[in-house]
Amino acid sequence: MIPFARPDIGPEEIEAVRAVLESGWLTTGERAQQFERDVAAFVGAKHAIALNSGTAALHLALDAAGVKEGDEVIVPSYTFTATAEVVLYLGGTPVLVDVEPRTLNIDPQRVAEAVSPRTKAIIPVHFGGLAADLDALQAIAAPRGIAIIEDAAHALPTRYRSRMIGAIGDFTCFSFYATKTITTGEGGMLCTDDDAWAERCRMMSLHGISRDAWKRYRAEGSWFYEVVAPGFKYNMTDIAAALGIAQLAKAERMRARRQEIAERYDAAFAGGFELPAFERREDHAWHLYPLRLNGLDRGRFIDALRARGVGASVHFIPLHLHPFYRDRFGYTPESFPVSTREFEREVSLPIFSVMTDDEVAAVIAAVRETAAQLR
Numbered sequence: 001m002i003p004f005a006r007p008d009i010g011p012e013e014i015e016a017v018r019a020v021l022e023s024g025w026l027t028t029g030e031r032a033q034q035f036e037r038d039v040a041a042f043v044g045a046k047h048a049i050a051l052n053s054g055t056a057a058l059h060l061a062l063d064a065a066g067v068k069e070g071d072e073v074i075v076p077s078y079t080f081t082a083t084a085e086v087v088l089y090l091g092g093t094p095v096l097v098d099v100e101p102r103t104l105n106i107d108p109q110r111v112a113e114a115v116s117p118r119t120k121a122i123i124p125v126h127f128g129g130l131a132a133d134l135d136a137l138q139a140i141a142a143p144r145g146i147a148i149i150e151d152a153a154h155a156l157p158t159r160y161r162s163r164m165i166g167a168i169g170d171f172t173c174f175s176f177y178a179t180k181t182i183t184t185g186e187g188g189m190l191c192t193d194d195d196a197w198a199e200r201c202r203m204m205s206l207h208g209i210s211r212d213a214w215k216r217y218r219a220e221g222s223w224f225y226e227v228v229a230p231g232f233k234y235n236m237t238d239i240a241a242a243l244g245i246a247q248l249a250k251a252e253r254m255r256a257r258r259q260e261i262a263e264r265y266d267a268a269f270a271g272g273f274e275l276p277a278f279e280r281r282e283d284h285a286w287h288l289y290p291l292r293l294n295g296l297d298r299g300r301f302i303d304a305l306r307a308r309g310v311g312a313s314v315h316f317i318p319l320h321l322h323p324f325y326r327d328r329f330g331y332t333p334e335s336f337p338v339s340t341r342e343f344e345r346e347v348s349l350p351i352f353s354v355m356t357d358d359e360v361a362a363v364i365a366a367v368r369e370t371a372a373q374l375r
Contacts, residue, residue, distance in 0.1 A: 043166025047198035054175025129285025258286035
């Protein structure tokens with residue numbers, strides 16, 4: 001079976017984790033700080049805060065931006081639930097909007113229509129590793145004092161018009177979940193250039209404690225600390241950070257391999273399917289390869305691929321189709337027609353850096369044979 005995703009783990013990661021285990025210090029410490037410095041330098045951000053998930057990064061960004069009960073945050077319906085649920089954590093209202101049919105990224109025109117006096121932030125999602133139209137979103141947000149919080153769970157490394165995602169919006173939130181472009185098993189990173197926001201996020205990531213809590217148990221630390229706000233437990237362990245340091249060192253190499261696979265897929269599937277969008281291939285992270293079917297039953301297509309030994313997935317079931325969002329906000333499939341239509345014909349194929357050439361060829365053969373069978 002060719003899985004949908006497989007992490008690119010080698011001797012570097014194994015040795016990095018072994019060194020942490022042997023050090024006797026397993027939780028947040030020097031490795032986490034090193035990972036923060038490495039990510040900040042890689043994306044060009046002033047501050048990077050290592051966390052235990054991308055969801056935590058989104059939550060802390062909204063908190064730092066001042067989102068509270070009664071505020072609205074504009075979110076694409078075509079995303080994973082984490083993008084919207086964090087708004088509800090703070091008592092805000094996620095205002096869903098539709099996406100562009102070609103890119104599946106948030107549609108700036110729909111965003112402009114959804115802005116209200118209560119809009120506090122916009123969360124664009126860089127779908128599949130393709131950057132959203134940040135210039136258009138900034139033109140909407142900046143004059144109104146609305147924060148841009150980028151959901152970059154798919155987007156390391158991604159570039160937007162030659163600029164690295166991570167230092168463009170007010171906040172950028174990365175995910176290092178097991179299937180992501182680099183992984184720490186579970187983990188995330190919040191990047192910002194604003195000193196005050198960074199200080200708030202760092203403090204709130206560890207119970208609202210006023211100083212580096214991890215230093216309390218080291219020679220340079222002190223037992224004394226103060227809780228200045230009711231914070232959260234979002235810190236990243238040194239074990240996870242050690243993985244991340246090793247993964248980040250080969251992020252560009254892994255991205256280049258995913259691009260090679262995407263190019264082979266494009267050549268094989270042109271004509272019979274709608275291929276993923278991109279401006280420049282080298283700017284795309286290629287976290288996903290979202291193929292869209294033309295006139296084929298998606299459920300039968302995925303089942304037939306599985307029967308041929310190929311794992312596939314779907315990204316995403318739009319939020320307005322889930323029972324919680326549907327029932328709470330009264331959405332119907334027609335509320336966001338582009339998201340509904342594109343979801344019904346999207347299939348995400350395996351694309352990961354340790355795929356062998358034989359596995360890529362097997363996926364291509366399975367897709368072609370399945371399409372011919374169903375047609």
